[in-house]
Amino acid sequence: MLRSVLGKTLRDQRRSLLFWSLGFVAVTLIYVAPYRSFVEQGLLETRESAIYEAIGFDQTPAGYLRGTVFGLIGPLLLIMAATTYGARAIAGDEEDGTLDLLLAHPLSRARLVLERAGGLGAAVALLGAVLWAAVVTATRVADMGIPVARLTLAVLGLALLALTFGAVALALGAATGRRGLVVGVTAALAVASYVAFTFAPQVDALAFLEPLSPFTWYLGDNPLVGPPDALGLTLLVAVPLALCALAVAAFERRDIAV
Template sequence: MSHLPLLRRTVRSERRPLLGWLIGITLLSVVTIGSWPAVEGSTEDFAQVLDNLPDALTAFFGEGIADFSAAGVVGSRLFGSVGLAIFIGYAVSRGARAIAGEEQQGTLELLVTQPRTRTAIAVERVIGMLGLLALLVVVQMVILLVTGPPAGLEFGTAEVVQASAGLFLLAGMFGSLAFTVGAMTGARGLAVAVSAGLALGLFLLTGLGGLVDGLATAAELSPFTRYDGTLALAEGVEAGILVVFALISVAVIAIGVVAFQRRDLS
């Protein structure tokens, strides 16, 4: 890391905020896993409640929640709904901060005058964002693997790893988009709005796709259709989906790096 000063600086500056995110993810994981024995005893009641809810609501819960299985319930919290919101929120906020945040704070000019290329600056900032995102995902994965069995949650290690990889890559896509919008415009707020807005729009599209025939085809293109957190722990995630997510992120980041190289910062 001695040859990556900006990466080292990013990690240092993120220590306190990262601690808060780690505490939040740990609490979510522990509470979700620890409450499963109590939830398991009431599965029939919960399933009946779900059956009585309108389709317009249940469409957004995920396909795997229908039978109220352990994989569906735990997956919906850690890898869908709340979990997705937390990890995408982290990735978007840090992606937007990577370049646009520095620019709005008035420190970007100082960075670009140092003996480092703009490409190196951008790449190191992205690596920092994705590396810390990966750390958060790994922490959740380890908690699930370690505390799940004592709580009666016997998920396959391969499925947990695949679900975690999908979560990282899905959140990373939107974080990469936030980085690119910020690198192109220098506007942190715009980067957050575009990335978070697209994530919300695609999530809604996935839910509405099962309700509106005219949206079904478009919904198939949504990453939230391809990655369903309520199914990931039971069925895993197809390798092809993970590859597509990774390739999209690489392409989006490349666009951001090139745009940052060519921008006039004066």
């Protein structure tokens, strides 16, 4: 783990990765495992409502998962984790002054950004794998009858969604070096994207925003019921890659703060 910047990055994050993992397991079990008893107690019987429709919630297994783990709490947590890691990748270490020492070694700026991006990708992949295992287990326990392939597709989309915002944070950090600004702007973009996906379609004047939201690329065709959204997944891969390229370009040309 001490042999490369990527390895060191993950090593430095081992505790936080463990805590996030425990969080994902706990949340998934709390939401998903008691699904049957929620249904039996009638807790999930909702009236027709624009809100429920907007967040895609209904009491079918797919609707319940879509409205909770995949549409709300999962994105919230995984985007928070990815944003934290993305902001720390450059801006955080720069504010701590540790980038100075690294970049005084024979390590190019591009290589540093790319290894840090790799560390971000690995961290999100790991948390995605934990979430996947928790969701697969919990849906078995609750006998929800959703095929593993669909769950896999949904978790993949969710991880790529989080990675997109992590890459936004990485790129903003590479350009500005200011962690507070990075976290604030990334969080604002994530909220705006969620709103654009969830509520913009109900307002004619804002409907054009929906296809621009990464949430749409991920959940527009509900991966738990619909066909795989090839365009959406492509965008969710292409945008983080493009952001990494921008991060390298921005980081190459500026001063490193003390």
